[in-house]
Every structure is written in C-alpha cells, then in structure tokens.
Amino acid sequence: MNPTIKDVAKHANVSIATVSRIVNGLPGYSEETKKKVQQSIEALGYQPNAIARGLINKRTQTIGVLFPEVSGMLSSEVLEGVENAAHDGGFSVIVCNTTSSGKRTVKYLRLLQEKRVDGIIFASEDVKEEYYKIFEEMQVPVVLVSTASTHYNLPFVRVNDYEGAFKATEYLIQRGHTQIGMIGGSHHDPIAGVPRMQGFQEALQKHGLPFSENHVTTNEGYRFQNGKESLPLLLKKLPNMTALFAASDEMAIGAMSAAHQLGIKVPEELSIIGYDNLKIAEMCYPALTTVSQPLKDMGQTAGEILVNLIKGEQKEAESRYMPFTIIERQSVSALNDK
Incomplete structure (x- = not known):
C-alpha cells in the first residue's frame, strides 16, 4: 500500500x-x-x-522545451542542463522537436498550451510573431537558450557569437595565417549566421588582412555535410588558403573529411578551428581546436531562471552572456613556428 x-x-x-x-x-x-x-x-x-x-x-509542475533538432549534438548537451535544473526545482520536462519548421513549432506551442505547462524554454531559433502571440496567450514565463530575439524582450542565455568568431579568427592570425577562409551559416540567420560572419570579417580587417565574398561560403545548416560540401567550393575561390574557421564543429569535421579526400593534410597544409566544443570534437582525428560554448551550463542556467520565474522567486530575469574559451587541440598549426 x-x-x-x-x-x-x-x-x-x-x-x-x-x-x-x-x-x-x-x-x-x-x-x-x-x-x-x-x-x-x-x-x-x-x-x-x-x-x-x-x-x-495552480501549477502542473511541467515545462516545455522546444528544439529545432532534438537529436543534434548541441541540443542534447543543452537539454541535459535544462533537465537537471527542472529536476532540482521539482518540474518535469516535455521536449518538442520542431525541425526548424514554423508550422510544427506553432503546433507544439498549442499542445503545450493545452497541457498548461508552467513555462517554456525556447532554443536555437528566432522568435517569430506567431510564436510570440502564443506566448502572450499562455501567460507563462519564456526563456531563450542559445538564441535571442531580434524583436521581443525575452530573457536569453547564450554566448556572444560575434566575439566568439572574432577570437577564433584572431587565434588563427596570431599563429601566422593570413589566407583564412570561413565556412559559415546563412545570411538569413540573425542569431548565429550573421554575427559569426561579422566577427570573422572584422577580425581580418582589424589585422589588415584582405576580405571579400571569396573568403566565405554560406549554408542553410551547420551540419557535417554542409562543411564537407563547402570546403572544395571555398578552395576554388581561395586556392592559397592555409587556415579555416568553421561556424560549427560538425562543419569543421565535415571540412576535415573533405580535406582527407582531397589529399590535404590537417593541420600541416590546412589548419581548422571549429565552434561549439561538442563531445565529438575530441574524438575526431586530428582532435579539433574549437571555440567552447558551455552548452550544459547554458541549459542549466536557462532552466534555473525559468524555475525561479515560475515560483515567483524572480519577477524579471536578466539576459546572460555565458563565457566562451578556445580549446586547443591538434587541428591548428602555427605558420610562424615553421
């Protein structure tokens, strides 16, 4: 009994x-x-x-979490942190995989509204007007993680992507590289795509290095295949390239795969730095030098902020930029040491 x-x-x-x-x-x-x-x-x-x-x-003790790709390596690390914070606060988590589809996001938000969740964590996508209208209808706190809103005043937890990209590019420059290319995201992505490309461009210009559209390839996604397909295109535009900044670790590892197929040695002939510090970054060969986002900590911080807002322990939440670091491994060589 x-x-x-x-x-x-x-x-x-x-x-x-x-x-x-x-x-x-x-x-x-x-x-x-x-x-x-x-x-x-x-x-x-x-x-x-x-x-x-x-x-x-008057609470259901549940929070909704929306990711554009739950199976992605980045999402899984952020989710681990969110779930830790939710569990510590006495909440359960409903996870929704939106696949970056506006219609599916609206469908899931309506579902979460029916389930009467107490709050929402919204990740890795810009907040559209139709989403925000549902947030207002639900009248529950919303916290963004690994993203930010370009139009609405919603608290976020993320890394400063412009600064991260700037430091990654500067890291290559400080190691003697002057012919540097970038495999980037989309010009239509104001959250990560545009800031990372701006950081790359301005780091080159600050150090007096040339920049043109030939230095960047753009992609709609940040996956392995995007990086693999982009490297040959970038080499055609920038044949003397000695170093590469990729806007995600998956892209960087895709570029490493393409380099292997082309007979280009990494890092002896082409240095590569990634962005995220996913677990796979230290598993590939050579192990990937990358900008480390504290993904689990970002998820945990966003979860803690949301729980505090739900419980009334905070009336308002301040957005937080989390610290990033460059993790040095074996995929970058120094030209000035040769």
Missing part, C-alpha cells in the same frame, strides 16, 4: 497541513521542520499526487 500524506505527518511528528505546505512549496515552517519532513518522505517512499498538488499551487 502506498504511503499517504497522513503517514508522512505521523512519521515526522508534524501536522498534515505542515507536510502539505512543504510538498507544495508554501511558506510557514522552519528549515529544521522541512528537513525532518523531507527525510520522512524519503524513508517512506511517499510520492505526492501531481494532480492534487497542481490544484493547490
């Missing part, structure tokens, strides 16, 4: 009302009493009824 709230109260030697307040996060008890009740809950294996709890605090 499952233990009841009455059993917990008896075991902890407190009133049923006290147990109820602690389970539902309401005030009116000491830390010592809270600890004693939590120990009794654990000892008895008591599971609070989620529906009954929701009737008291």
